[in-house]
Amino acid sequence: xxxxxxxxxxxxxxxxxxxxxxxxxxxxxxxxxxxxxxxxxxxxxxxxxxxxxxxxxxxxxxxxxxxxxxxxxxxxxxxxxxxxxxxxxxxxxxxxxxxxxxxxxxxxxxxxxxxxxxxxxxxxxxxxxxxxxxxxx
Amino acid sequence: xxxxxxxxxxxxxxxxxxxxxxxxxxxxxxxxxxxxxxxxxxxxxxxxxxxxxxxxxxxxxxxxxxxxxxxxxxxxxxxxxxxxxxxxxxxxxxxxxxxxxxxxxxxxxxxxxxxxxxxxxxxxxxxxxxxxxxxxxxxxxxxxxxxxxxxxxxxxxxxxxxxxxxxxxxxxxxxxxxxxxxxxxxxxxxxxxxxxxxxxxxxxxxxxxxxxxxxxxxxxxxxxxxxxxxxxxxxxxxxxxxxxxxxxxxxxxxxxxxxxxxxxxxxxxxxxxxxxxxxxxxxxxxxxxxxxxxxxxxxxxxxxxxxxxxxxxxxxxxxxxxxxxxxxxxxxxxxxxxxxxxxxxxxxxxxxxxxxxxxxxxxxxxxxxxxxxxxxxxxxxxxxxxxxxxxxxxxxxxxxxxxxxxxxxxxxxxxxxxxxxxxxxxxxxxxxxxxxxxxxxxxxxxxxxxxxxxxxxxxxxxxxxxxxxxxxxxxxxxxxxxxxxxxxxxx
Numbered sequence: 301x302x303x304x305x306x307x308x309x310x311x312x313x314x315x316x317x318x319x320x321x322x323x324x325x326x327x328x329x330x331x332x333x334x335x336x337x338x339x340x341x342x343x344x345x346x347x348x349x350x351x352x353x354x355x356x357x358x359x360x361x362x363x364x365x366x367x368x369x370x371x372x373x374x375x376x377x378x379x380x381x382x383x384x385x386x387x388x389x390x391x392x393x394x395x396x397x398x399x400x401x402x403x404x405x406x407x408x409x410x411x412x413x414x415x416x417x418x419x420x421x422x423x424x425x426x427x428x429x430x431x432x433x434x435x436x437x
Numbered sequence: 438x439x440x441x442x443x444x445x446x447x448x449x450x451x452x453x454x455x456x457x458x459x460x461x462x463x464x465x466x467x468x469x470x471x472x473x474x475x476x477x478x479x480x481x482x483x484x485x486x487x488x489x490x491x492x493x494x495x496x497x498x499x500x501x502x503x504x505x506x507x508x509x510x511x512x513x514x515x516x517x518x519x520x521x522x523x524x525x526x527x528x529x530x531x532x533x534x535x536x537x538x539x540x541x542x543x544x545x546x547x548x549x550x551x552x553x554x555x556x557x558x559x560x561x562x563x564x565x566x567x568x569x570x571x572x573x574x575x576x577x578x579x580x581x582x583x584x585x586x587x588x589x590x591x592x593x594x595x596x597x598x599x600x601x602x603x604x605x606x607x608x609x610x611x612x613x614x615x616x617x618x619x620x621x622x623x624x625x626x627x628x629x630x631x632x633x634x635x636x637x638x639x640x641x642x643x644x645x646x647x648x649x650x651x652x653x654x655x656x657x658x659x660x661x662x663x664x665x666x667x668x669x670x671x672x673x674x675x676x677x678x679x680x681x682x683x684x685x686x687x688x689x690x691x692x693x694x695x696x697x698x699x700x701x702x703x704x705x706x707x708x709x710x711x712x713x714x715x716x717x718x719x720x721x722x723x724x725x726x727x728x729x730x731x732x733x734x735x736x737x738x739x740x741x742x743x744x745x746x747x748x749x750x751x752x753x754x755x756x757x758x759x760x761x762x763x764x765x766x767x768x769x770x771x772x773x774x775x776x777x778x779x780x781x782x783x784x785x786x787x788x789x790x791x792x793x794x795x796x797x798x799x800x801x802x803x804x805x806x807x808x809x810x811x812x813x814x815x816x817x818x819x820x821x822x823x824x825x826x827x828x829x830x831x832x833x834x835x836x837x838x839x840x841x842x843x844x845x846x847x848x849x850x851x852x853x854x855x856x857x858x859x860x861x862x863x864x865x866x867x868x869x870x871x872x873x874x875x876x877x878x879x880x881x882x883x884x885x886x887x888x889x890x891x892x893x894x895x896x897x898x899x900x901x902x903x904x905x906x907x908x909x910x911x912x913x914x915x916x917x918x919x920x921x922x923x924x925x926x927x928x
Contacts, residue, residue, distance in 0.1 A: 311860065311861070312516060313516040314859075315517070358698070360701070363701045370694050374691070378637045411889070413542045414693065416518040416542075416697075417518075417697060418519055418715040419714075434518045436541070
């Protein structure tokens with residue numbers, strides 16, 4: 301599993317997919333957000349002049365994960381911002397509260413249309429949580 | 438949710454060969470199948486399909502409640518999410534389901550073909566300027582916004598009227614609407630079922646191209662296979678034509694997201710078990726199913742209006758560059774087709790006419806001669822079908838056939854179909870090298886992103902000619918003309 305950001309990209313013919321891991325659910329969700337931004341080519345160390353608080357819910361963990369990542373894509377799109385800092389402040393199986401940090405991004409080069417549920421299952425391993433996420437590009 | 442997919446890989450020996458181009462996995466191949474699964478392919482394309490998870494995804498679609506005949510995949514099948522790309526599933530109404538994942542995020546992604554009065558020879562001296570004008574006038578990139586900004590009341594009109602809205606705004610001609618699937622306005626659209634978020638994402642994106650595999654391409658007509666049909670469509674050898682490939686942008690993505698997330702619960706409420714959560718669905722006649730259908734129709738109309746606005750910008754670009762230099766260069770619309778849609782259609786199944794919800798995910802409607810919904814001037818000919826190839830290769834114009842009505846719910850393939858992942862394409866091909874190679878062949882390239890260009894390298898796709906030959910031999914499409922690119926514009 302790749303270094304600090306806790307994800308690795310996996311092969312997918314038409315779209316993009318990545319496996320993400322975290323020591324707990326909060327870390328898994330934060331790493332998934334980093335992965336989403338990294339595979340769009342957004343550098344991890346950008347300025348963090350913008351801060352947004354978000355609350356997301358879902359009927360189960362997988363729905364919560366998809367809704368969280370789609371929330372980030374939505375905020376990127378409507379505010380024309382890119383994010384590189386993700387702090388999951390509180391999380392349960394059906395809701396989370398988090399803060400995003402990033403910067404305005406005048407030239408939108410977002411490449412992901414949406415995060416999918418395809419084959420999605422959040423697994424609890426002996427020492428970590430893991431999920432493989434397919435995104436539509 | 439549901440039972441797990443089989444752990445063993447699907448092999449060629451699991452298929453029964455129904456005919457030279459049709460391969461079938463019988464209904465008892467997996468316990469949860471509700472119908473057999475059929476794949477249109479020659480041997481090489483079948484083998485290519487078995488290299489990723491696309492055939493397993495095809496089998497998954499055969500579990501959808503209400504499915505009739507078969508789950509079908511076209512020869513350009515490749516791995517998607519939920520449905521394979523190149524998948525067709527029809528469910529019987531009123532009991533059958535509708536699945537947002539069976540349409541996908543880019544609702545009414547489609548292709549429009551415009552044909553110029555000018556020949557390639559006439560426009561060639563100005564090709565670089567023309568490519569630059571197209572790139573400048575047609576904004577690209579996933580989140581990019583265009584020059585049209587819509588308030589809610591006006592956006593509602595787009596969602597109900599589609600390309601007819603563009604006609605009122607002076608962005609379309611009557612003939613454009615006549616030569617567009619659903620005449621440019623999908624019935625049943627109701628903006629009440631569209632979220633505020635979808636509106637926010639869509640309001641600035643009419644007249645924008647997007648990214649990924651979306652493009653504008655100027656092509657030459659390099660071969661005509663059916664002179665009569667080509668003449669009826671206004672296509673001549675050596676003529677310059679323009680293809681637009683794009684869809685409903687952030688608006689459609691959000692509509693799909695909204696309903697796929699909502700249906701995660703709905704599917705349990707209706708006791709539907711599925712092998713993949715992306716296939717979530719609801720009975721078509723249920724409140725949830727109807728709300729999705731009406732929101733999807735809004736997104737479809739957004740896409741028709743979007744391609745119409747782009748067509749207007751393309752005409753403007755031709756005017757800017759060619760006026761006073763080329764005697765006649767006007768662009769008439771050959772046709773506009775959707776390849777991600779769920780539609781209510783009547784088809785014959787086992788000798789009975791029945792109303793179906795036909796999901797086409799990366800597949801094109803290909804109605805045969807005499808079918809309802811065709812323009813008056815083409816009704817006896819059949820529906821034009823536009824099959825874009827990979828960048829730098831060829832594209833095809835086909836017409837729908839009686840065979841497509843009998844075999845595939847009036848459907849055929851939609852493109853070449855990927856074989857390489859985007860990661861592999863970028864590792865293997867440098868965008869700058871690809872651009873130079875295309876330009877050395879006389880193709881002008883304007884692209885916003887070199888890695889994005891590399892992802893769409895022709896090597897990453899199947900041979901479109903082989904795909905089209907399969908559908909023609911199977912009788913689900915008839916070749917009319919071949920197009921080859923002379924200028925490519927990408928996000």
